[in-house]
Amino acid sequence: MKQNDAKQTLRAIVVDDEALARQGLTLRLQELENIEVLRDCQNGREALQAIAELTPDLVFLDIQMPGMTGFEVVERLQQDNMPMIIFVTAYDEYAVNAFEIHAVDYLLKPIEIERLQAAVGKARQRLHSDRGQSDKKLLLDIVISLTGKSEQAVAELLRNGENPIETCEKLAIKDGASTTFVSIRDIDWIDAAGDYMCVHVKGDTHIMRTTMKELESQLDATLFQRVHRSTIVNLDRVEKVSSHINGEFHLTLSCGTSLKMSRSYKDKVKHFF
16 A cells, blocks of 8 residues: 555544444544544434435444444445445444455444554555445345345345344354354343343353343344343243232243343233233
């Protein structure tokens, strides 16, 4: 790469439905040299408008957003104004290697400044390579890799306004350099421990760094429900519901575990009563 390429200012847009996440990433980008944040957007619709209007070099794009996911934003972009994409996610996806191969990069929340610098460096290299014209196809390949669906099936879901990654069959749990893939239907229950989620599967406990909200969004709501502010349960595992004088309930699972259910969550499992 030429020396003047390294000094060229990258024009960027930040897209995230959480205001604090947008502000935090924007502040970190302002610490880097030769990158300018043109606008921050809170949803996919705003992102598409901003990209069409400002033609940025680079978009930091959250994956899970209400209304339109990051993948759906990519699907709706026109080839002639296709920016480079760096995905931003609060959880590890099912095919991390697909991000490494196809996207410019991906960043896990909370974003570390060293990873951000590395991602921006990759974007500079991509900007001056001859691979830019194939970015959209490569990014759509990520969706296919993550879901295991065919290209035709993914295209049909997007045309129908459905989220192709809403309910995946496996959960990827990263531990250092290794990633464990857990069948979602094998999960008994999940509870929160600070900034981490404890995923209980057939007597084993897997730890993953994510939020309850993000993890809940990956699960089928017909099978998994929150029964406490810090607990999600697989409804198929519930064998007994016991009421207590204080209005709370205890759920006994098929694995023998007893979980407390708050009164405010009673409606979530009302079919048991």
